Amino acid sequence: MSLLELREVTRTVIPQDQPALTILNGIDLTIEPGDHVSIVGRSGSGKSTLLNMLGLLDLPTSGEITFDDRPVRSYSSAARDRLRGAGIGFVFQQFNLLPGRTALENVTMPLLYSSGRTFWRRKKIAAEMLELVGLEHRLSSLPDRLSGGEQQRVAIARSLVRGPRLILADEPTGALDLDTGQSVMELIDEVATRTGAAQVTITHDPTIARRARRHFRLDRGVLTAVDDPSLEPLTRRDRREMAPADDDPAVLAARGFGADPTEDAALERGDA
Ligand SMILES: Nc1ncnc2c1ncn2[C@@H]1O[C@H](COP(=O)(O)OP(=O)(O)OP(=O)(O)O)[C@@H](O)[C@H]1O
Numbered sequence: 162m163s164l165l166e167l168r169e170v171t172r173t174v175i176p177q178d179q180p181a182l183t184i185l186n187g188i189d190l191t192i193e194p195g196d197h198v199s200i201v202g203r204s205g206s207g208k209s210t211l212l213n214m215l216g217l218l219d220l221p222t223s224g225e226i227t228f229d230d231r232p233v234r235s236y237s238s239a240a241r242d243r244l245r246g247a248g249i250g251f252v253f254q255q256f257n258l259l260p261g262r263t264a265l266e267n268v269t270m271p272l273l274y275s276s277g278r279t280f281w282r283r284k285k286i287a288a289e290m291l292e293l294v295g296l297e298h299r300l301s302s303l304p305d306r307l308s309g310g311e312q313q314r315v316a317i318a319r320s321l322v323r324g325p326r327l328i329l330a331d332e333p334t335g336a337l338d339l340d341t342g343q344s345v346m347e348l349i350d351e352v353a354t355r356t357g358a359a360q361v362t363i364t365h366d367p368t369i370a371r372r373a374r375r376h377f378r379l380d381r382g383v384l385t386a387v388d389d390p391s392l393e394p395l396t397r398r399d400r401r402e403m404a405p406a407d408d409d410p411a412v413l414a415a416r417g418f419g420a421d422p423t424e425d426a427a428l429e430r431g432d433a
């Protein structure tokens with residue numbers, strides 16, 4: 162039995178006063194329980210659009226998506242919301258924490274939507290989750306008092322506190338330096354292994370992508386399986402295009418996009 166399956170999924174939008182735009186084209190993808198999949202692709206290739214589809218936030222224009230072998234289309238939108246809330250955890254590049262709330266309150270939030278838990282029980286579950294991500298000493302800290310890595314840990318604790326069966330991550334390390342990014346990914350792996358959750362990670366970083374068991378590349382809305390995400394080395398221009406909006410050299414350097422021209426040569430050789 163598959164957890165999530167996409168068959169010939171297409172997503173077309175019709176922007177105002179413009180011709181129809183096909184963002185995703187003939188996507189076939191099966192995610193098994195406990196699976197670990199990475200997807201790389203250029204900016205604008207349709208990665209986030211695909212992630213929204215995997216997360217049951219949007220329905221395909223054509224083709225079919227099944228969750229637990231049941232067509233997603235057959236669920237009412239409220240039933241889809243419940244399925245998503247209980248079964249899917251999202252990790253984004255932006256941490257999206259509620260600014261006026263403590264770490265503990267942020268992580269408690271998703272539990273308010275699951276019935277049958279008392280106030281104290283919810284607090285206990287949230288505190289345990291924060292302990293799991295190494296933040297037991299930061300329970301009452303507000304987000305603006307936490308480092309980027311710590312904020313992402315809180316965001317991960319919040320995403321995973323309901324024990325999702327599918328973890329969807331869209332550039333989860335995009336706002337973090339390399340080392341912090343690696344440790345955040347290790348943390349997600351650890352929780353996923355412990356709970357048996359499947360993971361889909363979207364990233365432009367081949368090192369992060371390589372952590373997955375199966376690799377895919379999205380190119381202009383077409384998804385292809387690749388043996389290794391670093392097989393087709395990216396030029397610096399590709400990387401710049403894929404990188405999130407900022408082009409601050411310091412930030413790029415922190416993410417490993419060196420300004421040193423010899424880096425491209427190193428990349429081509431595959432030892433970057
Ligand atoms: N509702 C929409 N209406 C019109 N165009 C859209 C819509 N949603 C997405 N697009 C376009 O579809 C393409 C794919 O968008 P998407 O956000 O999925 O790209 P992406 O691969 O996630 O890019 P990035 O790496 O920059 O985040 C883009 O060209 C985008 O402008």
Ligand SMILES: [Mg+2]
Pocket residue numbers: 208209210
């Ligand atoms: Mg995107």
